[in-house]
Amino acid sequence: MQTLYTVETSEQTVPPAQLLESHLQQTCQLFVYLVHLVTEVARYAEIEARQRASKHLPTEEDLRVNIKIAGNELLWRILEDETYKQAVKDFKPERFDNTDLVKKLFHQLADSPEYKTYITVEKREKKEEKNILEFIFSNLMLPNEDVISEIEENFIHWDDDADMMNQMMLNFFQKPASYNFNELISGEKREFAKELLRTCQEKKEYCLELIKPKLKNWDPDRIALLDMIIMRMGICEFLFFETIPAKVTINEYIDLAKDYSTPQSGQFVNGILDSIHKELASGNQLKKVDYKKHS
Numbered sequence: 001m002q003t004l005y006t007v008e009t010s011e012q013t014v015p016p017a018q019l020l021e022s023h024l025q026q027t028c029q030l031f032v033y034l035v036h037l038v039t040e041v042a043r044y045a046e047i048e049a050r051q052r053a054s055k056h057l058p059t060e061e062d063l064r065v066n067i068k069i070a071g072n073e074l075l076w077r078i079l080e081d082e083t084y085k086q087a088v089k090d091f092k093p094e095r096f097d098n099t100d101l102v103k104k105l106f107h108q109l110a111d112s113p114e115y116k117t118y119i120t121v122e123k124r125e126k127k128e129e130k131n132i133l134e135f136i137f138s139n140l141m142l143p144n145e146d147v148i149s150e151i152e153e154n155f156i157h158w159d160d161d162a163d164m165m166n167q168m169m170l171n172f173f174q175k176p177a178s179y180n181f182n183e184l185i186s187g188e189k190r191e192f193a194k195e196l197l198r199t200c201q202e203k204k205e206y207c208l209e210l211i212k213p214k215l216k217n218w219d220p221d222r223i224a225l226l227d228m229i230i231m232r233m234g235i236c237e238f239l240f241f242e243t244i245p246a247k248v249t250i251n252e253y254i255d256l257a258k259d260y261s262t263p264q265s266g267q268f269v270n271g272i273l274d275s276i277h278k279e280l281a282s283g284n285q286l287k288k289v290d291y292k293k294h295s
Helices: 002-009 016-053 073-079 082-091 099-111 113-120 126-141 145-154 158-174 187-202 204-214 225-240 246-260 265-282
Strands: none
Touching: 002 016, 002 187, 002 225, 016 073, 016 082, 016 099, 016 126, 016 145, 016 158, 016 187, 073 082, 073 126, 099 113, 099 126, 099 145, 113 126, 126 158, 145 158, 187 204, 187 225, 204 225, 204 265, 225 246, 225 265, 246 265
16 A cells, blocks of 8 residues: 555656565564664663673662563573574664663663562563563553654654554564564565555556446545555455455455545445445456465
């Protein structure tokens, strides 16, 4: 959707498939950066301990800074993951590091009841190791305006990707072993995205022929461009992606319209797509297969 919108609204000369790949790559880089930032906050415990211990006249408290979180088992599973190390080497998220921001986040963490409870327990529990890293991300990073400002400055698609990133991060903390940083977006998903993009471009005029009769008193030129793009994508899935149930297609594009277009877009897109789907079905133009059997 983002790629089609960019193609239709800008004078860019980059081939659409290349532009799509760039969008996908930026999403992967954003995920790597978020993981990196969580690890930097957790590891700051060691920096804090060294700085306080190196004071000219350190207090007893300065010499007893708890660095349990720096040895967090999940943290080190992430840091020692070969695919993560390669992603960091390739993308270099440290170039965006803001030491003052990391320090502030760590101090907020250190002052929190959750952290104080975490460091008072000597043994390491898998659940608690996970929970404290989730806490850094969900309770300290996401609500922090400085963090979001920093992300927005370096990743222009943050607003579009924020909800997905939140879910990806929580899933990652839950099952880190299932993530391959070299292929955060699977080859299958990449191919689907490329094929949908290509189809939406090639079948643009045909889709418009199906949409225009449903608009009644609406002038197609006055309808939000994003709504038209969303409806084209829906129609292409109806006709050319046989394993995707029509109901799933309609629901997905209603949600996209609600999230990204006008307040009335969800209902508008729902009405048009539902009408077109019924017309195609009655004309025996849909060749859907049982996607469960197909898979």
